[in-house]
Amino acid sequence: MNIPLPSQAAAGPPVKLKGLTPPVRNEPGTDQPLPAPPPAAWPVPEFGALYEEHSRPIYYLTLRFLADPQKAEDATHDVFLKAFRRLDQFRGEASIRTWLYRIAINHCQNLRQSWQNRNIQTSADDALWEGAAAGTDSPLQALETKELGQRILTALDALPDEYSLLLLLVADEELSYEEVAALLDQSTDAVRGKLHRARKAFAVQFAKTA
Amino acid sequence: MKQETKLSQKQEPLAEQTAEAQTVREFASTEEVLRTDAAQTTVPPEIGERLKKSAARIRPPEARPWWKNLLGR
Numbered sequence: 001m002n003i004p005l006p007s008q009a010a011a012g013p014p015v016k017l018k019g020l021t022p023p024v025r026n027e028p029g030t031d032q033p034l035p036a037p038p039p040a041a042w043p044v045p046e047f048g049a050l051y052e053e054h055s056r057p058i059y060y061l062t063l064r065f066l067a068d069p070q071k072a073e074d075a076t077h078d079v080f081l082k083a084f085r086r087l088d089q090f091r092g093e094a095s096i097r098t099w100l101y102r103i104a105i106n107h108c109q110n111l112r113q114s115w116q117n118r119n120i121q122t123s124a125d126d127a128l129w130e131g132a133a134a135g136t137d138s139p140l141q142a143l144e145t146k147e148l149g150q151r152i153l154t155a156l157d158a159l160p161d162e163y164s165l166l167l168l169l170v171a172d173e174e175l176s177y178e179e180v181a182a183l184l185d186q187s188t189d190a191v192r193g194k195l196h197r198a199r200k201a202f203a204v205q206f207a208k209t210a
Numbered sequence: 211m212k213q214e215t216k217l218s219q220k221q222e223p224l225a226e227q228t229a230e231a232q233t234v235r236e237f238a239s240t241e242e243v244l245r246t247d248a249a250q251t252t253v254p255p256e257i258g259e260r261l262k263k264s265a266a267r268i269r270p271p272e273a274r275p276w277w278k279n280l281l282g283r
Contacts, residue, residue: 040259040262040263040266041262042262042265043262043265043266044265047265048262051258051261055253055257055258056248056251056253057248059251059253059254059257060247060248060251063251064244064247073254073256073257076253076257077257077260077261077264080257080261081261081264081265081268084261084265084268085268148243148246148247148250149247149250149251152243152244152247167240167241167244168244170241171240171241171244171245171248173245198240199239199240202240202243203240206240206243
C-alpha cells in the first residue's frame with residue numbers, strides 16, 4: 001500500500017472541539033432541521049483505509065493481551081496514532097501489518113510493565129465486557145462473545161506472557177512464522193518449539209474453564 | 211485438540227434460547243479458538259472517530275529529505 005505522508009495530504013476539515021455542540025439550525029423558510037453533518041473525515045484518506053484493514057487484529061491483540069476492553073480501546077487508538085506520526089519511518093522492509101503489530105506489542109508490554117511496577121491488578125468487569133461486544137446484533141451474541149472471550153482470557157492469563165503473545169500472533173493467518181519470530185526477536189525454530197508448548201498449555205487451561 | 215464451548219444457534223427469542231438450543235462447538239486447534247473469538251470481536255467505532263480527531267490535531271511530520279533517502283540515513 002502506498003501511503004502518502006500526512007504532510008502530503010490535503011488539509012482535512014476543521015477539528016471540532018470536544019464537548020461543543022453546535023446549535024440546531026433549520027432549513028431556511030422551513031421547520032425542517034438541517035441534516036446531520038457527515039462523520040469526521042480522515043486527515044489522510046489512505047490512513048483511514050489502513051485503519052479499516054488492520055484495526056481488528058490490532059484491537060484483538062490488545063484486547064486479549066491487556067485483558068481490559070477500555071485499555072484495549074486506548075491502546076488501539078495510541079498504536080494507530082503512533083503509526084500515523086511515524087508513517088515517514090515506515091521503510092517497507094516488513095508488511096504494514098507486521099509494523100503495526102510491532103508498535104502494538106511494544107505499547108502493550110510497556111503498559112503491562114508499568115502496571116506490574118505499580119502492582120495494579122487489572123480485571124475486566126461485566127460493564128466493560130458489554131463495551132467490548134458493542135456493535136453486535138443481539139445480547140445473545142454478546143453473551144457468546146463474552147463466554148468465549150472470558151474463557152480465552154482466563155486461559156491466557158494462566159500462561160506466561162510470551163506464550164500468550166505467541167498464540168495471539170500465530171492466530172493471525174496473515175503472519176508467517178518468520179514474521180512472528182521477527183516480532184518476538186526469536187529464531188523461527190525457537191518459535192516453533194515454544195508454539196508447541198504454548199498450544200498444549202493453552203489447551204489444558206482452556207479445558208479447565210469449561 | 212478438541213475443545214468445547216457452548217454457542218447458541220438461534221438469536222430469538224432470548225428466553226427460549228437460553229433454556230433450549232445450545233450447541234457444543236468443537237475447535238480443531240488453539241488457533242481456531244482464537245480466530246473464532248477474533249471474528250466475534252467488533253472494533254468499537256469510537257476508536258476510529260477518536261483517532262480521526264487526534265490525527266487531525268497533530269502536526270504532520272516533515273517529509274524525509276531526499277538526500278537521507280539517497281544515503282540511507
